[in-house]
Amino acid sequence: MQQRQFDQMKNGDGFIAALDQSGGSTPKALALYGISEDExxxxxxxxxxxxxxxxxxxxxxAFHSEQILGAxxxxxxxxxxxxxxxxxxxxAEKKGVVPFLKVDKGLADESNGVQMMKPINDLDETLKRANERHMFGTKMRSVIKEANPEAIKAVVDQQFEIGKKIIEAGLVPIIEPEVDIHSPEKEKCEEILKEEIQSHLDQLGQDDLVILKLTIPTVANxxxxxxxxSNVVRVVALSGGYPTDEANEKLTENKDLIASFSRALTQDLNVHQTDDEFNDTLQKAVDAIYRASIT
Known part of the structure; x- marks a missing residue:
């Protein structure tokens, strides 16, 4: 682990840009950008x-380390x-931004109100390559839709089981058990999730460090x-489908919670914009997310 990058992630002002759309979500990301599937x-x-x-x-x-800590x-x-x-x-070298790698293989089918991660059969090889490519950490996502205590425990168990392997490889895992913003039990899900995560954090070794990526909670803070x-480098928030303005407003209500937005960062960018238009649009989004992250 590079000390400078750790200090940046632990103490820096700014947010993490999520640029990790994979095979399943790429068509949607391109469509939002103005490129249709027939192109x-x-x-x-x-x-x-x-x-x-x-x-x-x-x-x-508009993409620089004064406002963006990681990607x-x-x-x-x-x-x-x-x-x-x-x-x-x-x-890392040109922008001063800390790189992370998405390592999950997508979501399994919903069962008991949650979606676990699919098996990551090539995890050891992926982590080896992540180190070769000078990644600082990794990210993996699950989804919670119902306040089912046993199922939420299973989600968090899976996240931390894989997270420990990532720590052993010398990387910092971003653990992301997302709570669906449309869940009618969102607040209850978050209370159960908080207790499960707390329990797992308390069992980590002194030097075992994680980043948590969580849905902006219904109840602030x-x-x-x-x-x-002490085992948490940072807690970052996913936008979860909220429009940028709404995500930023909710984020400002939570002390020391910073953004790790994807769609909310890029939703107004378009392939047909001139470079000036594109850069101005991106800068406005970066400014807004940055302000919400440091409030």
Whole structure:
């Protein structure tokens, strides 16, 4: 672990940009960007287009470490280059932004009100490559839709079981048990989730560090005890489908919770914008998310 990057993630002002749309979510991300599915013939062309989009974002003057602490990458993005450098190296060396890698393989079918992660059969190899590509940490996502205590426990058990393997590989895991913002039991889910996460944190070794990525809670400051836990580098919030303005408003109500937004960061960007229009639009989003993260 690089000490400078750790200090940046632990103490820096700013937020994490989530640029990790994978195979299933890439068509939606491209459509939002103004590229429809009839504009590419296969997955290779689709991934080329989304890398062009991410490259445009990362190389923009609006994307910099004074406001953006880290960025989460899809595996293909990690293995591709920007201006002759692997994406993680470009982020770290040219932008001063800490790189993370999405390692999960997507969600299993819903069962008992939750979606666990699919098996990550190549985890050891992926973590080896993440270290070779100079990633600081990883990210993996589950989803909770109902206040089922046993199912929520299973989600958190799975997250921390894999998280410990990531820690052993010398990386910092972003543990992301998302609570669906449309759940009619959202507040109750969050209370159960908080207790489960607290229990797992208390069982970690002194030097075992994690980042938590959680849905902005219904009750402000629900996760303050987790933010203050000695094993937690940072607690970051996913936008969960909230529009940017609403996500930012909710974020400002939570002390020391910072953003890790995806759609809320990029929703107004368009492939047909001029570079000036694109950079201005991105800067406005970055400014708004940054302000909400430091409030």
């Amino acid at each position: 590419y013939a296969n997955k290779d062309e689709m991934f080329d287009l989304v890398h062009e989009m991410r490259t445009r974002i990362i190389t923009s003057p 989460i990458l899809f595996e293909q993005t990690m293995d591709r280059e920007i201006e002759g450098m692997y994406t993680g190296d470009y982020l 629900t996760y303050k005890a987790l933010i203050d836990h």
